[in-house]
Amino acid sequence: VHKRLDADVPLGCFLSGGIDSSIVAAIAQKQLTSSGKGPLQTFCARMPVTDYDESDVAKQVANHLGTNHRELVIDPKPGSDVIADLTQLMAISGEPMADSSLLATYWISKAARQHVQVALSGDGGDELFGGYTRYRSGENIYTKFAAFPSGLYLLVVAARQIVIALAYIGIVPAQYRHKFAKALFFYRARNKLTQTYAVQHSYFSDQEID
DSSP: TTTTTTSSSSSEEEEEESSSHHHHHHHHHHHHHHOOOOEEEEEEHHHHHGGOOOHHHHHHHHHHHHEEEEEOOOOTTTTTSHHHHHHHHHHOOSOOOOOHHHHHHHHHHHHHHOOOSSOOTTTTOOOOOOOOHHHHHHHHHHHHHHSTTTHHHHHHHHHHHHHHHHHTTTTSSSSHHHHHHHHHHHHHHHOOOOHHHHHTTOOOHHHHHH
């Protein structure tokens, strides 16, 4: 955090009120205040859907830290440039992106640009320290499939082929074909935890991508 504060342009911090962004903001606020460059400017998105709105918690953290806090209202209206923004972001990403926060991050970055040119964030903490439940679920799946006998592989392959055939003639829903494909991939990856995790959170197999 100290290294990132070494900037010759106005800087701030995205603050959601969660552990990661709050720690980053606290360290940055302390450093800027001690060097006479404070207070830190913090930004939070106020979302229209209550379940996704973290602005109240962020405001409490900002008040506690004493930052110069701004709430940026994210409320795209029907007929706005949502599709255009999403199209642009997909082109920039260069690959399929399943992160639902992509648009919100873009909008708050665009709004914060009116005040600062550099913004710190708490992104990456969950990836580094296994904060998401999907990491634990991947380990559970790995443990279960690792205990399966080797002979079960042929059974899974045969069942998948039957389901594929039934899906093509319309007897079973097509999505079951993908479910059995996942099961087969999980079984193949049963001795590799990292591969099990990758299979769990990938829609396409390596063969489909190639």
